[in-house]
Amino acid sequence: MDSTGPMGQVLSSRVAPLLENFLQGSVLDTSKDVLIHRLRGLCDNAENQPEIFHDHEIVFIMQGNPNQQPMYFHVRHSLIHPESWHVRYLGVAEVGDKNKLTLIRHCVDAGASSNVVDFLNEMGFKIDYEFIAKGYFFHKGRMKVTVSKLYKILQPGSTDQVEPLSQSHLVELSVVAPRVQEQIGEDMKNFAEQLKPLVLLEKIDHKRLQQSLESR
């Protein structure tokens, strides 16, 4: 393996090459269509029907002794294109200070062959949780917007028997870039402004969210 290419640099510096900037929000099911309409107008390819997705996501965890940090891998399997499997590593989202306009986390994406679930099991991973995400996908330049409805799987292994997790849709705006760039935050902030008041896209502090859930 040559150590001069971009891959070589990635490997020698031992860091994930990509950072995901993202904002999250939610919209009630009753207002979803208005939001989709607005997004169709704002995003690229307005003349086409919005792209849809229907994915089964399985989150794997590797856990060892207390001196090993748990590691999560997200496997996505498209139910529309069943031959497509995808593994994703996501780091902890950093909220940062006020100057950071978006949440930032490490993210590594890789397409994989269909035996990825068995392979991860053999590697020592265990299934942590799974869900179904169904929704719409838009892009504007390098910005990606997804509006997705999350479903609980009632019977493990059966992706047909599902139940909605809530009465709203999750809205995510994200940009994946090789390094921190302030311009991205600006662009995303401006775009989020245009969606107000239909949906408020914000830096959701995941840690605080978890704490408030636990204290409930």
Place this chain on the structure above:
Amino acid sequence: MGVVCVYPYPVPEEKSGQQVVDTIQKQLELLGAHKSGNFFVDCESYQSNLQTATQQRLLHLFHNSEQPATCFSVLDNGMCLVSDLLFEVLILKLAEKKSGKDSYYQQRKGFKVESKGQRYELGDFIIKVGSVIVASNFRGILIEVEYSPCVIPSECWNLMKEFIQSFMGNIAENPPAHIKSKMDTVYTPEDTIQQYLEHFNNFRKATSASVPATPNR
């Protein structure tokens, strides 16, 4: 992508590896093959570091210059995951020691094996003459021959055999062991990796078993 056969080529004691490589290459050029760049197949190995698991796992991570955007991960039970190159970063994440925490997988030092050399094309055949290097020492020669128009081994084996024997002699009397079991199935790049894994393991064993070279090789 067609059917690929990989064979080790013996290096006589009185000759150096480079001399043998030169002889094979000269022979190929006489047959009319033309050079078409360099190639490499490499393999790094990772050992699992999980106390909860019943068994230690060994994971081999392969690259093949013929599929430059892909990496192949093979577990010691033979299971092979074919994925984008970035999957390697995920493995490195598992092998990373962060803020005093232990890693889940550990790279095996001095275990890197690589076969690299000249790539030739001759009509529908692609021939690769690889020098095998284990921990930066020359260990032997692997010759890879690919017949590109066909993906079912049983349909083209006789043709391949005749071609391989024309410059390598009787080494190719039988198909490689890995292919033998799946002569009538569609050949995939994963099968090439499985063949290399078998040979690489043999070279590693030979390296750790005998320091003085055995005379009958």
